Amino acid sequence: MAKFRVGVLTGGGDTSALNATIKGIARATEELDGELIGFRRGWAGVLLPDKEYFVEEEMEGKIERKKLEDATGEYVFLKANNINSWQGGSIILSSRTDITKIPGALEDVAKRLKQLNIDYFLPIGGDDTTTVTLKFAKENILGNIRIMAVPKTIDNDNGKIGPNGIFSRFEDMVNIWTPGFPTAVKNGTIYASFSYSTAYTHERVLWDEAMGRKPGWLALAMGYLGLADMTIIPEDKIQIEDICRRTLEIYQRKGFFYGVIAEGAIDAETGEFLSENKSIKDKFGHTKLGGAAKVIADKTKEYFKKKGVYAPYFNGQVPEYLYRGGTPTALDRKTAMDLGRHALESLAGNSAANGHMAVLLWDGKEEEKVVPSNMPLEKAVAISEKGKIIPRRVPVDTKNPENGFYDPNTKNITDLGKQYVLMFADASVQFEPWKGEIYK
Numbered sequence: 001m002a003k004f005r006v007g008v009l010t011g012g013g014d015t016s017a018l019n020a021t022i023k024g025i026a027r028a029t030e031e032l033d034g035e036l037i038g039f040r041r042g043w044a045g046v047l048l049p050d051k052e053y054f055v056e057e058e059m060e061g062k063i064e065r066k067k068l069e070d071a072t073g074e075y076v077f078l079k080a081n082n083i084n085s086w087q088g089g090s091i092i093l094s095s096r097t098d099i100t101k102i103p104g105a106l107e108d109v110a111k112r113l114k115q116l117n118i119d120y121f122l123p124i125g126g127d128d129t130t131t132v133t134l135k136f137a138k139e140n141i142l143g144n145i146r147i148m149a150v151p152k153t154i155d156n157d158n159g160k161i162g163p164n165g166i167f168s169r170f171e172d173m174v175n176i177w178t179p180g181f182p183t184a185v186k187n188g189t190i191y192a193s194f195s196y197s198t199a200y201t202h203e204r205v206l207w208d209e210a211m212g213r214k215p216g217w218l219a220l221a222m223g224y225l226g227l228a229d230m231t232i233i234p235e236d237k238i239q240i241e242d243i244c245r246r247t248l249e250i251y252q253r254k255g256f257f258y259g260v261i262a263e264g265a266i267d268a269e270t271g272e273f274l275s276e277n278k279s280i281k282d283k284f285g286h287t288k289l290g291g292a293a294k295v296i297a298d299k300t301k302e303y304f305k306k307k308g309v310y311a312p313y314f315n316g317q318v319p320e321y322l323y324r325g326g327t328p329t330a331l332d333r334k335t336a337m338d339l340g341r342h343a344l345e346s347l348a349g350n351s352a353a354n355g356h357m358a359v360l361l362w363d364g365k366e367e368e369k370v371v372p373s374n375m376p377l378e379k380a381v382a383i384s385e386k387g388k389i390i391p392r393r394v395p396v397d398t399k400n401p402e403n404g405f406y407d408p409n410t411k412n413i414t415d416l417g418k419q420y421v422l423m424f425a426d427a428s429v430q431f432e433p434w435k436g437e438i439y440k
Helices: 018-031 042-046 105-115 127-139 181-201 217-225 240-254 292-306 330-349 415-421
Strands: 004-010 034-039 054-059 062-067 075-078 120-125 146-151 205-210 230-232 257-262 276-281 287-289 314-317 356-363 369-376
Touching (some): 018 034, 034 042, 120 127, 120 330, 127 146, 146 330, 181 205, 181 257, 181 330, 205 217, 217 230, 217 257, 217 415, 230 240, 240 292, 257 292, 292 314, 330 356
Parallel strands (some): 004 034, 004 120, 120 146, 146 356, 205 257, 205 314
Antiparallel strands (some): 034 075, 054 062, 276 287, 356 369
């Protein structure tokens, strides 16, 4: 008979390292003679089965009630040998169910966990999932059930860049990276290699769009490893005409152009996203982004035409969810498994770890290793006055760009940023243009 029972879920968007994290938890559970339950479809899986739930949202000053369509209450028993840590996505499925908008849902989650005799609860997710975890911990809704947040996200925004939100050194970053991010960078770099060779061969102007609503971590790394001539991130609001002018100058010098832009890129003149569909929202209230690359490509085309410069083709490409999938890199898999193992071991072994977050820290003193640890959620992440996790952003220092990871003057990565990316980079684009004589 098992000594204890563990519950785990995966919330929000998928990543390539989720199953690796779950496997790390499963191995630790079995070694300590415990039993692991996986709740299907994120927070929806921890709600009561066969009960009708309604989501309440404020729309134009009125409260709207919509039926929750996610199947609730489903769970499975997990064994380590049934989990493939090299497989992307989540074996227990995921959803963006926001239980804070469902009347009575928090209490029902607590009831369901007690019904199933859960002793330790490990929600795996990004800033939205972690926000819900924080609420459970701070309000002590679960009673004697211990809870710990386990981070994941390809956006790399669940953690801190340093004390008081200021980067000082890599050792002070809470979550040197989040599981799933290194593989997303690899996927982005592969995609960049396809675009780069085509841009050169056909003398085109091509922009690739990276995911990233508020932070530009993926765009930053993809731009550097993908040989981008310019990288645009949400942390640096842009003047569209300035970007077009820079693109033209590069094109005239090189004969082609390749750039990377984050989906959350912001127009400095309007203060709004370059591309946003306000009619489409997810269950946490985020509007649909996607198409910033197409917008900037169209603007660039107009600018070239106005200046009388011909280029055969302009395009903005939006890979969207392609960054999330596939086999994790060896480093991503290992660190995700280590983090999952540490989360369960620390939560089961120490009551003081209740309400903590499992984190990956950079240990520069010991052969530059990444080590799993944990700390109180209030210390691990920045929290708004409304109790929501504030996404971690790329450090940008406008006065002294070399102190940040991105230079708003050059619109590209700094040397410090390159040091960071090379910690986990799986590969970079290799390309040699023709350097010999050209005759007429």
